[in-house]
Amino acid sequence: MAAQEPVRRPGGRNARVRTAVCEAVLDLLHEADWDDLSIAQVAERSGVHQATIYRRWGTLGALVDDVVTEQLTRSSPVPDTGTLRGDLEAYAVQVAEDVAGPLGPVFLRAALVGTRPEGEPSKQVYLLERGTQLQKMLDRARDRGENPPTLLELLEVILAPLYFHAMFFERPTNAHHARTLVDRLLALSEKK
Amino acid sequence: MAAQEPVRRPGGRNARVRTAVCEAVLDLLHEADWDDLSIAQVAERSGVHQATIYRRWGTLGALVDDVVTEQLTRSSPVPDTGTLRGDLEAYAVQVAEDVAGPLGPVFLRAALVGTRPEGEPSKQVYLLERGTQLQKMLDRARDRGENPPTLLELLEVILAPLYFHAMFFERPTNAHHARTLVDRLLALSEKK
Numbered sequence: 121m122a123a124q125e126p127v128r129r130p131g132g133r134n135a136r137v138r139t140a141v142c143e144a145v146l147d148l149l150h151e152a153d154w155d156d157l158s159i160a161q162v163a164e165r166s167g168v169h170q171a172t173i174y175r176r177w178g179t180l181g182a183l184v185d186d187v188v189t190e191q192l193t194r195s196s197p198v199p200d201t202g203t204l205r206g207d208l209e210a211y212a213v214q215v216a217e218d219v220a221g222p223l224g225p226v227f228l229r230a231a232l233v234g235t236r237p238e239g240e241p242s243k244q245v246y247l248l249e250r251g252t253q254l255q256k257m258l259d260r261a262r263d264r265g266e267n268p269p270t271l272l273e274l275l276e277v278i279l280a281p282l283y284f285h286a287m288f289f290e291r292p293t294n295a296h297h298a299r300t301l302v303d304r305l306l307a308l309s310e311k312k
Numbered sequence: 313m314a315a316q317e318p319v320r321r322p323g324g325r326n327a328r329v330r331t332a333v334c335e336a337v338l339d340l341l342h343e344a345d346w347d348d349l350s351i352a353q354v355a356e357r358s359g360v361h362q363a364t365i366y367r368r369w370g371t372l373g374a375l376v377d378d379v380v381t382e383q384l385t386r387s388s389p390v391p392d393t394g395t396l397r398g399d400l401e402a403y404a405v406q407v408a409e410d411v412a413g414p415l416g417p418v419f420l421r422a423a424l425v426g427t428r429p430e431g432e433p434s435k436q437v438y439l440l441e442r443g444t445q446l447q448k449m450l451d452r453a454r455d456r457g458e459n460p461p462t463l464l465e466l467l468e469v470i471l472a473p474l475y476f477h478a479m480f481f482e483r484p485t486n487a488h489h490a491r492t493l494v495d496r497l498l499a500l501s502e503k504k
Contacts, residue, residue, distance in 0.1 A: 276473040284472035288439050
């Protein structure tokens with residue numbers, strides 16, 4: 121069968137498998153903890169054979185990482201509001217909502233599981249993809265004559281504290297906190 | 313036996329059990345991944361009964377979290393150099409070394425495992441303890457007539473990016489990066 125399998129195309133069998141498996145993982149993560157999840161459960165829920173899931177993702181860790189990362193990327197498109205502050209605020213508030221939501225800890229944990237030497241470097245892929253989108257946001261600001269921060273400054277001053285709060289603080293982060301971080305980033309840019 | 317067990321005191325049986333178990337966990341974490349670790353292995357390596365370990369820590373996650381947190385806290389005492397910049401730089405450089413080291417990912421992962429609703433809130437305890445020490449560092453600076461940032465600013469501008477790099481960047485963070493973050497924090501304080 122593998123020899124006759126057609127090239128991957130949107131809407132084809134591969135896409136259907138992916139959609140079914142992703143939905144099953146998200147469902148299961150809303151019902152139970154990651155530690156109670158198994159590929160067998162995902163197979164049962166999605167109707168996709170275990171062997172197919174193993175062939176495609178390899179491990180439960182890689183599967184969860186892939187699904188959660190895509191979900192968060194899709195639910196948080198990089199905004200284009202017409203001003204740097206508008207873009208940064210919309211982006212920061214969305215991230216704050218995401219990390220305070222049920223998938224936040226799963227996403228962060230998946231990133232850490234990926235730091236194992238034998239793990240998939242999916243965290244890199246996520247950051248590259250997201251970084252490319254955010255760089256475009258900053259480029260648009262520069263084209264409008266604004267004075268944007270660097271991508272690294274954006275990641276360190278906005279994204280890092282939001283993740284930090286999700287990891288270490290009992291009280292979830294919120295939109296007000298996100299806006300405080302945007303103020304800080306813009307204050308740093310003004311100093312330059 | 314429990315009824316006759318004396319109050320916990322340093323150097324007593326409890327302390328000896330703790331030392332043996334902590335050393336065993338650290339040894340094992342240097343040899344193998346967290347996922348390959350078990351309480352049975354810790355018992356064998358430390359010479360402490362499994363039942364004692366379960367009674368004291370409950371789960372492997374709580375045990376690893378406790379050991380790694382204490383180790384990182386002990387290896388990174390909050391410095392007292394006589395100036396705010398000196399203290400911040402010494403602290404930031406030490407944290408950068410810690411998170412780039414072998415226990416960094418384990419510590420961060422332990423914090424995330426602790427975000428589960430049924431988990432121990434050990435991350436809170438860590439942050440409270442560390443936060444108290446760092447607040448004293450900032451209080452010393454104020455007593456000397458310096459203009460220190462708030463504790464939250466310190467955590468967000470220095471600690472959060474160092475953790476973020478350890479989680480998402482392939483290249484480990486370093487002393488130069490740590491000093492850049494201190495510069496940023498002091499620049500923000502000067503603006504106020």
